[in-house]
Amino acid sequence: MTIRSGLVDAIGRTPLIRLRQASELTGCAILGKAEFMNPGQSVKDRAALWIIEDAVRRGELKPGGVIVEGTAGNTGIGLALVANALGYRTVIVIPDTQSDEKKQMLRLAGAELVEVPAVPYKDPNNYVKLSGRLAEELAKTEPNGAIWANQFDNVANRQAHIDGTGPEIWNDLDGKVDGFVSAVGTGGTLAGTGMALKARSKDVKIALADPPGAALYSYYTTGELKAEGSSITEGIGQGRITANLEDAPVDFAYRIPDAEAVQIAFDLLEHEGLCLGGSSGVNVAGAIRLARELGPGHTIVTILCDYGTRYQSKLFNPEFLRSKALPAPAWLEKPGTVDL
Numbered sequence: 001m002t003i004r005s006g007l008v009d010a011i012g013r014t015p016l017i018r019l020r021q022a023s024e025l026t027g028c029a030i031l032g033k034a035e036f037m038n039p040g041q042s043v044k045d046r047a048a049l050w051i052i053e054d055a056v057r058r059g060e061l062k063p064g065g066v067i068v069e070g071t072a073g074n075t076g077i078g079l080a081l082v083a084n085a086l087g088y089r090t091v092i093v094i095p096d097t098q099s100d101e102k103k104q105m106l107r108l109a110g111a112e113l114v115e116v117p118a119v120p121y122k123d124p125n126n127y128v129k130l131s132g133r134l135a136e137e138l139a140k141t142e143p144n145g146a147i148w149a150n151q152f153d154n155v156a157n158r159q160a161h162i163d164g165t166g167p168e169i170w171n172d173l174d175g176k177v178d179g180f181v182s183a184v185g186t187g188g189t190l191a192g193t194g195m196a197l198k199a200r201s202k203d204v205k206i207a208l209a210d211p212p213g214a215a216l217y218s219y220y221t222t223g224e225l226k227a228e229g230s231s232i233t234e235g236i237g238q239g240r241i242t243a244n245l246e247d248a249p250v251d252f253a254y255r256i257p258d259a260e261a262v263q264i265a266f267d268l269l270e271h272e273g274l275c276l277g278g279s280s281g282v283n284v285a286g287a288i289r290l291a292r293e294l295g296p297g298h299t300i301v302t303i304l305c306d307y308g309t310r311y312q313s314k315l316f317n318p319e320f321l322r323s324k325a326l327p328a329p330a331w332l333e334k335p336g337t338v339d340l
């Protein structure tokens, strides 16, 4: 057994889990990288740590300093936990559409929360832009200074996956990996892991899985950024080419309807005991499509992004699902009443 020296050392080195139903359905080995096993229960712990360490190295983040970020929640949770471990404070700007569970976790971890109405990126009051301005203001007044984590355009984010996620996948599989699939929030996971795998073998296929309402499926298939529809998934769905996405090696792109993603999330919990958020459903749906594209016998890796209890009031709430015209499985109506 290896002892991790603290929270920071407990981030990463997550296991690959074989997804039984997806593998049986396709004749491929479909493997999920269990990012929900990070201490903050999401893939974003990696980006949070890399961004903080990079800011410290560059002399921008000083002891006791404040880290400001606009986030759908998971990056904020990662930042808040790492900040507690290393002696910083966090101010988190979050759109009011994100789940209460994530907001509660942020408060519990000591983040100062600024909830703002969800408006498009082009609006000056968009949560990302607001967080940038807030960081500038706080840098002037905070005794130990303040930085903006800027996860969308700070490439220390994707570096976490170039240094960590990608090499971990390659090494765990002794290079026997044929494809990698990921949805995009900032693009750090897709671009960074994709770059790390392509650098080791040009034959590894990289695929984007995009929810409705995002513009990247259209970008990678037609060259035009165009969005249609909306999605209940959180933390993913990008409308522009962030700095993290620049030069991302994308071979295939798939658009995944919510009904398909949520059904996969329900099946993973009911039949495989894996309790995951909606973006993991999008990812596994994308992995199934890439498996069909490549044919049986291939090994395809995707990301199990975060833990499902974060979405009990939404993805796992029949009333919420009905309000979005999405199917709710019978067992979700009365959880805990299974006939044995």
Ligand code: PMP
Binding pocket: 042, 043, 044, 072, 074, 075, 183, 184, 185, 186, 187, 188, 189, 190, 234, 235, 236, 277, 279, 280, 305, 306
């Ligand atoms: N899934 C969830 C639940 C997330 O919070 C995020 C990050 N916002 C992602 C997927 C996508 O990760 P990335 O930012 O690396 O594209």
